[in-house]
Amino acid sequence: MDRYVFSARVVHWLMALGFLFMWASGFAMANLVPEDTALEEQLFGLHISIGVTLLFLLILRIGIRLFNTPPALPDEFPAWEKLGAHLGHFALYLLPALVILVGWAESDFGGHGVHWFGVAMPKIFPTMEMLGGLNVEGVSELLHELFAYLMLFVAVVHVAAVVKHKWVDGHDVMSRMTFR
Template sequence: MVKKYSGVAIALHWIIAVGVFTNLVLPNIWEAMGDENVRPLINTHKSIGVTVLGLAVMRLLWRLTHTPPALPASYKPWEVKTSHAAHWALYAFMFAMPLTGWIMDSAWKDAATHPMSWFGLFEWPRIGMVMTLDPVTKEAWHGAFGAAHEILGYALWALWALHVGAAFKHQFMDGEKEIQRMMP
């Protein structure tokens, strides 16, 4: 019998996974989509980012209050430790990516004249403390948090590859029902 995650954990996993993957892809395609599409794609990227942040809060609270199923006994001790470290790193990225993006966006020189909206439905607030910084400091923050956001994105691609690769290794090479643990 496969020890599965709870329905809530599974739903949050896949919704966040789709959001994160989409947001990792969008910056790589928006310039190729034509000038008229860049701003709408950036706005979609921002909306997905703040959605992932909210869902990450819910997911972390769920994880802290619900014990996940134990890993299969066949896992080597280093695999168990690596799995736990990778999962906690993924949680860190689920917070760091949207927060660095939100800070960068709040420090954008045109933020005050270009409101941010959540999927066009309502205005999403920028971080007031950042918006009130002097222009030189704001520009520095915009650059620094933008660089951090980009570097974190590349690191997240690597962590995503490790996570998916490990799941496939356990599923197809070790014969464990790893993928079924996280399937509805």
């Protein structure tokens, strides 16, 4: 059976798990956890550390992808579904990159810096609130959230497509990404 290479499958599931944590922790920080508490600070630190880990995994994943052609989609897929799958997969490379980059900018603009489990990461963006009358800290916060929810939407469609292929069309695409 055609499968993604082992390393691609491992990184795919590590990233899926990591992003589940990012959406849950991001939502909790924005809506559930009281502000300026130790819990908020711990969750914030973990959100950033896992986010940086996901950036490393994304770079690794792009490397794996560039050196390994994925298995071709089943011939029975209509052209529109093949196109949809390719666009969706492309978005699931692009959106994580955007979410993480904008999150990094938000943290640098706000002067918090980015720490990966206690290790200071390079400061890419200056500490500043306003640039030419634009509240860059606020804009990056908004974009980070917008890209994160857009990515969640694409991921939900991605999972729905896998379920539809298996249960409606009878194509077990899931086994291309699993270990059994």
